[in-house]
Amino acid sequence: MVTNTSKGRAMNSELLQKLAKAQTDEERSWIVTESLLSTLSPELAAAVWAAVVPHWFNAEILAALRPELQKQSSQLYTELQALPFVEEFPDRGHNVHDLTRNLMLKHLRQERRHEFITLSQRAAEYFGSTNEQPETQIEWLYHLIVVDREWKGGELWDLAQNWNNNFRVAELESLITALLEQVAAEQVATPAKAEVYYWAGKAKFRVYRTREALELYEAALAFYRDIGDRLGEANTLRAIGDVLQFLDRRSEALELYEAALAFYRDIGDRWGEANTLRAIGDVLQFLDRRSEALELYEAALAFYRDIGARLGEANTLRAIGNVLQFLDRRSEALERYEAALAFYRDIGARLGEANTLRAIGDVLQFLDQNSEALERYEAALAFYRNIGARLGEANTLKAIGDVLQFLDQNSEALERYEAALAFYRDIGARLGEANTLEAIGILQENLTLGLEYCQAALELYTQIGTKYSQSRNLIYFTSEILLELGRQKEAVDALNRAIELAREIPYQIFVEDATAKLQEIQENHEFH
Numbered sequence: 001m002v003t004n005t006s007k008g009r010a011m012n013s014e015l016l017q018k019l020a021k022a023q024t025d026e027e028r029s030w031i032v033t034e035s036l037l038s039t040l041s042p043e044l045a046a047a048v049w050a051a052v053v054p055h056w057f058n059a060e061i062l063a064a065l066r067p068e069l070q071k072q073s074s075q076l077y078t079e080l081q082a083l084p085f086v087e088e089f090p091d092r093g094h095n096v097h098d099l100t101r102n103l104m105l106k107h108l109r110q111e112r113r114h115e116f117i118t119l120s121q122r123a124a125e126y127f128g129s130t131n132e133q134p135e136t137q138i139e140w141l142y143h144l145i146v147v148d149r150e151w152k153g154g155e156l157w158d159l160a161q162n163w164n165n166n167f168r169v170a171e172l173e174s175l176i177t178a179l180l181e182q183v184a185a186e187q188v189a190t191p192a193k194a195e196v197y198y199w200a201g202k203a204k205f206r207v208y209r210t211r212e213a214l215e216l217y218e219a220a221l222a223f224y225r226d227i228g229d230r231l232g233e234a235n236t237l238r239a240i241g242d243v244l245q246f247l248d249r250r251s252e253a254l255e256l257y258e259a260a261l262a263f264y265r266d267i268g269d270r271w272g273e274a275n276t277l278r279a280i281g282d283v284l285q286f287l288d289r290r291s292e293a294l295e296l297y298e299a300a301l302a303f304y305r306d307i308g309a310r311l312g313e314a315n316t317l318r319a320i321g322n323v324l325q326f327l328d329r330r331s332e333a334l335e336r337y338e339a340a341l342a343f344y345r346d347i348g349a350r351l352g353e354a355n356t357l358r359a360i361g362d363v364l365q366f367l368d369q370n371s372e373a374l375e376r377y378e379a380a381l382a383f384y385r386n387i388g389a390r391l392g393e394a395n396t397l398k399a400i401g402d403v404l405q406f407l408d409q410n411s412e413a414l415e416r417y418e419a420a421l422a423f424y425r426d427i428g429a430r431l432g433e434a435n436t437l438e439a440i441g442i443l444q445e446n447l448t449l450g451l452e453y454c455q456a457a458l459e460l461y462t463q464i465g466t467k468y469s470q471s472r473n474l475i476y477f478t479s480e481i482l483l484e485l486g487r488q489k490e491a492v493d494a495l496n497r498a499i500e501l502a503r504e505i506p507y508q509i510f511v512e513d514a515t516a517k518l519q520e521i522q523e524n525h526e527f528h
Contacts (some may be wrong), residue, residue: 003358030103033085045050045068047076048083049112051096052104053119054127054139055178058093065119092135109185121147134171142178145196146187153195160199165351167427169206176200194223194232198239205243207428208464213243231272234263246504248467250283257283271312275302278316286468286477288508290323297323314343314352318359330363354383354392357400371401377403388450391432394423398436410443417443434460434469438477451481467501471510474498479517492521 049066051057057065057080063073064153077094080086085100096104108116114487119431120143141156156179163172179196182188188196197295200214217240224232241256257280264272281296285348297320306310321336337360361376377400384392401416417440424432441453461469474494482491495514502510 008432010092010431017369020181028515029099030107033100033103036084043072044076044079047073047080048096049104049115050109050119051080051086052101052108052235053116053140053143056089056095057091061093061123061126065122067122105185109187117147124148130262134168134174138171138175138178140183141175145179145182145192148192149189151189151192151195153192154422156192156195160202164199164202164206166387166389167206167429169203169428172199172203172206176203190223191229194220194227194229197223198236201236201239204330205239208246208370208430210243210247210465214240217243230267231261231269232274234260234267234276236271237263238272238279241279245279245283247312247465250287250505254280270303270307271309274300274307274309274312274316275417277303278312278319283317285319285323285326290327294320294323310343311349311352314347314349314356315494318341318352318356321359325363325366334360334363350383350387351389351392354380354387354389355395357383358392358396365399365403365406370407373403374400390423390427391429394420394429394432394472395438397423398439400430401436401439405439405443409444414440414443430460430464431466431469434458434464438473441481442477447481447485451478451485454478454481468507468510471498471501471505471507471514474501475510475514475517483521488521488525492518495521 002061037048041050046066046069047062050062053065054061057077059073059077062077062080063070065477066073069076081094085097087092087097088097095101108119124140124143124147127136127143130136133216137159141159144155145151158177160172162168163175176196176199179188180200183193183196197216197220201213201220204210205213219238221233221236221240222234224230237260241253241260244250244256257276261276261280262274264270264276275294275318277300281293281300284290284293285294297316301313301316301320304310304316317336317340321333321340324330324333324336337356341353341356342358344356347360357376357380361373361380364370364376366372377396381393381396381400384390384396397416397420401413403421404410404413404416417436421433421436421440424430424436437453437460438457441450441457444450444453454473458470458473458478461473475498479491479494479498482488482494495518498514499511502508502514
């Protein structure tokens with residue numbers, strides 16, 4: 001007679017032999033996992049295989065994934081919790097820990113493909129019916145991207161665009177991380193893969209990680225070209241142009257915008273054409289080619305009006321206002337801003353309304369109508385807080401600080417700057433953080449401390465890669481403080497470096513201002 005003890009010894013001996021023959025840690029881990037699974041009841045084993053498909057599970061999820069075990073789901077959920085590879089998932093239930101989950105998923109995808117697709121389909125249906133919270137929306141797309149073989153990308157595009165536009169960076173990055181998991185496991189078709197890399201680039205650019213953004217966009221571009229998706233190619237070329245424009249590589253940005261524009265025109269995408277005309281206008285505005293910028297904005301405006309894109313029309317009116325403001329045509333700028341404001345209010349675009357109120361505040365501030373400017377800023381601030389637009393809130397707090405600084409209310413200005421700084425750091429907006437550090441530095445009575453703030457800002461500008469902001473900092477702030485501290489050689493070095501940067505952009509105004517300062521230093525030195 002064979003006893004249970006002898007059976008157990010034979011099994012252990014067989015297990016040890018398999019482990020001895022295994023070549024890798026992964027093989028050994030799978031042997032141990034498979035051995036444990038073989039000891040479970042068929043129902044519990046089926047529950048385990050279902051539990052590895054989502055990132056977390058509970059009795060309700062198990063019932064959805066294994067409808068044939070619905071009546072036993074609560075009991076099976078309890079039994080699962082006793083297994084060594086199951087751990088608590090805070091606030092949501094439990095999960096199979098990563099090592100075991102990844103091993104089982106790999107086996108499920110390769111050896112039990114039909115079961116994997118069936119479980120993924122059920123998971124997509126379950127999370128799609130309960131996708132009110134960000135975590136369930138992410139989980140829904142995580143499964144949908146595998147099972148939707150006719151992927152059009154609309155669901156991903158809508159959610160990612162919403163989060164990107166509202167600076168919900170944490171949610172967007174969590175979404176991309178989840179989808180890249182499926183991409184890495186080779187579970188995603190090329191059209192969906194292209195979309196994932198495109199939005200991964202957007203997420204990186206949102207927090208100014210420009211090198212990573214460019215790499216991801218280039219990957220997306222290759223996928224779009226591989227499948228002949230010309231609209232995707234055009235969108236990605238324009239996105240790369242946006243990064244290059246931010247990096248002050250404006251001639252390269254213009255090339256890509258022009259390439260994108262040709263695609264949009266060729267495929268008849270008038271909305272993309274209008275957006276790209278506006279982007280080219282932004283570059284030309286920065287290059288002091290403002291009459292050309294206005295022409296392109298007007299062309300974009302005509303497109304938006306013709307296709308009924310009222311949000312695009314409002315955004316372009318605001319862009320025209322920005323040019324007119326720079327040209328000191330402030331009454332005309334206010335007219336455009338007021339027209340844009342009316343559009344935003346009419347279509348319920350509260351973010352656009354807040355941005356335009358802030359722009360109007362900027363004009364009024366320049367016109368020395370500071371109390372009215374503060375009113376607009378406070379109105380914008382209320383909107384930003386109400387819709388949860390933390391970047392807008394931070395930008396407006398800084399603008400209010402600028403007005404208070406002009407009014408010599410320095411302690412109140414510093415309060416606003418510190419509040420803005422906390423927001424920028426919390427949401428990872430490094431450019432805003434740098435601008436605010438610079439503003440705080442200017443207000444310091446202690447020149448050494450002021451220099452520290454300005455140099456901290458300069459370091460961030462350098463990390464981000466914005467040559468414009470580096471050059472501006474060196475000319476108007478860092479060199480000024482160095483001169484006041486009597487550190488003339490360092491000030492001269494700063495100005496020479498600013499000239500180099502300005503020529504690389506190129507931006508002639510900075511070159512002229514820095515050269516004039518160097519000449520003034522030289523004349524003062526000769527006089528003394």
